Amino acid sequence: MSSPAVLSRRDFTVGGLLLAAGLAAAACGGPPGSPAADRTLRIGQYWPPTSLDPAKAGGESQFFLQPAYDPLIYRAADGSYQPRLATAWRYLGTGNTAFEITLRDGVTFSDGTPLTAEGLKASIEHFRRSAGQAAAFLAPIATMTVPGPLVLRLALHQPHPLLPSLFTQDFLAGDVISPAGAASPAGLATGTAGAGPYVLLPGETVANDHYTYGPNPKYWNPAGRFYDKITVKVLPNENTALAALKTGQVDVVAGSYAIAGGARAAGFAIASSPAIVMGLQLNDRAGTLCPPLADVRVRQALNFAVDRAKITTALLGEYGIPVDQPSAPGEDGFLEQPFYGHDPGKARQLLAAAGHAGGFALPVVIPSTPAFPGDLAQAIASDLQQVGVTLRITAKDPASANTELTRFPASSMGWGVLPAYFMGRGLWLKDAIGMNPFRSSDPELESLDRRAAAADDAARPALDRQIIRRVVELGWFLPVCLSPGLLFYRDTVGVDPVPGQPFPSVASWHPAARA
Structure with missing residues (x-):
């Protein structure tokens, strides 16, 4: 049976043989032998x-x-x-x-x-x-x-x-x-x-x-x-x-x-699917609660300080993927080349240039749920401590952790993999629902989003990559790993x-x- 992958996601029409084709597709997905006795x-x-x-x-x-x-x-x-x-x-x-x-x-x-x-x-x-x-x-x-x-x-x-x-x-x-x-x-x-x-x-x-x-x-x-x-x-x-x-x-x-x-x-059998980008959200980008976060150099320093490969291997083994971006392989916006390598020396240089050579304390709230392992927060804290930043972790039940984001300059990041258009409306645009509690805004990011939203399928992938790159450069997030969804059957x-x-x-x- 031929692959339907050539069908456009933008514009799709079918003719009079649709029902027959649909039934054939269903048959292709069924078992090659007779059905099992237990249905x-x-x-x-x-x-x-x-x-x-x-x-x-x-x-x-x-x-x-x-x-x-x-x-x-x-x-x-x-x-x-x-x-x-x-x-x-x-x-x-x-x-x-x-x-x-x-x-x-x-x-x-x-x-x-x-x-x-x-x-x-x-x-x-x-x-x-x-x-x-x-x-x-x-x-x-x-x-x-x-x-x-x-x-x-x-x-x-x-x-x-x-x-x-x-x-x-x-x-x-x-x-x-x-x-x-x-x-x-x-x-x-x-x-x-x-x-x-x-x-x-x-x-x-x-x-x-x-x-x-x-x-x-x-x-x-x-x-x-x-x-x-x-x-x-x-x-x-x-x-x-x-x-x-x-x-x-x-x-x-x-x-x-x-x-x-x-x-x-x-x-x-084990099936794996890239599912959730995990790490921290640096929500207080204007420095209202934690003044050092107002400087982009500080946010970038935190990203350079984290050893993503080490943490991913320790927590997720072969199923995890180290990432420094809120995207995943296969998405149009994904950047093939990492922006942040593990470079504690560069992190210290950026902190010193921003006037924080002695470090600072960063309070963070995380949910007390297996969906966001405490080991991840502790591993990030260990790496940040090496450059003088103390991560002060507060664990709360998931409902409280989500409703008290404006009381903490940083919080857990556990965002399902989505196209850049959808992520913008949940994570980084000024009116993003839920996950932009301080209503941060960046004119370049907003402009890129408007252009991508109106673009056709041929032009949008390049704009999506520009969007993701801008998000990464701003250092609004500290992604660490792509956590998989798993099925065992x-x-x-x-x-x-x-x-x-x-x-x-x-x-x-x-x-x-x-x-």
């Missing part, structure tokens, strides 16, 4: 979902949402974009300020209502009203019009170059909610109202413990459903999760490098990961043929 997929997941409402959920809810919600556009394992609930999408004109989506005909939600452009409009409006991670990325939409029963047009008040990406399963906004669900959002927190291959079974579900999904009898593409049932078990202790995998209680576990050795020794499951790419959707996993 239940059992998944272990560290975090319970924050909500089952896609508009309010976070990234940790993906495994709980993907079985029940088909996205508009499907990001395949190889990174290509493929039709799902949308059969065509395109930008209108130039400048990325108008976008059109054409929907698949004949799709019915699990509650029996048909998929229409008016229903999609209601779903997007629900996302915009909610406080979830997708709301900020939908903010540029000014108006939505319906020129036909299956066509929705978006007019934007500012350029948005990545709407096709936003409407995939990766950003949740692509998970279309039925009109009835959007009209009664309270029920979405504990139920499902999608057009995906499965539906949540409330009678077989216990919140925060396990979630069970059965077939959606109204699913438009039953050939693309590979299991009779999916269960997602919350297993907050990784050693317990590994034990459950060994005893066959679960087939797949999402975990960390802490159990990678044990999983490998037990003979399980039995040989009965076909996950089909692609190295360097995010994991395929749970809905595409299938029984594996066994010799």
Whole structure:
């Protein structure tokens, strides 16, 4: 079967053979042999979902949402974009300020209502009203019009170059909610109202413990459903999760490098995906709480002081990648050449030039959660101490750590890998949501962002690299390592990961043929 990677993410249309092609693609993803006798997929997941409402959920809810919600556009394992609930999408004109989506005909939600452009409009409006991670990325939409029963047009008040990406399963906004669900959002927190291959079974579900999904009898593409049932078990202790995998209680576990050795020794398959850039955020860039941070030379000195390779190897072993930038290999903005080598001598020179040869104290708040290991903060502190900077670490529960960012000049950095456009709106633009607590601004960075947002696909990668380079030069962050997402699974499951790419959707996993 030929690769769809040549399809443009910007403008995609399909003809009358779409449904047949979609069914063939589903068949290509299925097991090469006859299905296994046990048609239940059992998944272990560290975090319970924050909500089952896609508009309010976070990234940790993906495994709980993907079985029940088909996205508009499907990001395949190889990174290509493929039709799902949308059969065509395109930008209108130039400048990325108008976008059109054409929907698949004949799709019915699990509650029996048909998929229409008016229903999609209601779903997007629900996302915009909610406080979830997708709301900020939908903010540029000014108006939505319906020129036909299956066509929705978006007019934007500012350029948005990545709407096709936003409407995939990766950003949740692509998970279309039925009109009835959007009209009664309270029920979405504990139920499902999608057009995906499965539906949540409330009678077989216990919140925060396990979630069970059965077939959606109204699913438009039953050939693309590979299991009779999916269960997602919350297993907050990784050693317990590994034990459950060994005893066959679960087939797949999402975990960390802490159990990678044990999983490998037990003979399980391991899939790795670049997931989170970890380090510190130097939030107080004007020196309000910590005056030395107002000088770019000081922020750069902190970056030169850290031995990223040593820390990454010690904490993550073969699964980590040292990085000095908030990007990752494969992203358009990624810089191939490091900007900051490990150079304590240069760090001391910069500190002395800035008037801080004697060093200074830097308070930092980190969350008390395995998601940000205390060992990382301690390792950074050890390197900074070598150049005279004392890192004063305060650990708080995650909720407090996130709400008290304006009380600390620095905080933990644990940001999912995203294109530069999305990261800007979360991390470094003046109006960035949540992670720019002191509202820092840089005219050059803001100008580059505006140019990149309006650029076409050919021009944007170079602008993205300029954006990332400017962020790195400013020293607003102290990235250390790219921490992987890891899946450990039995040989009965076909996950089909692609190295360097995010994991395929749970809905595409299938029984594996066994010799």
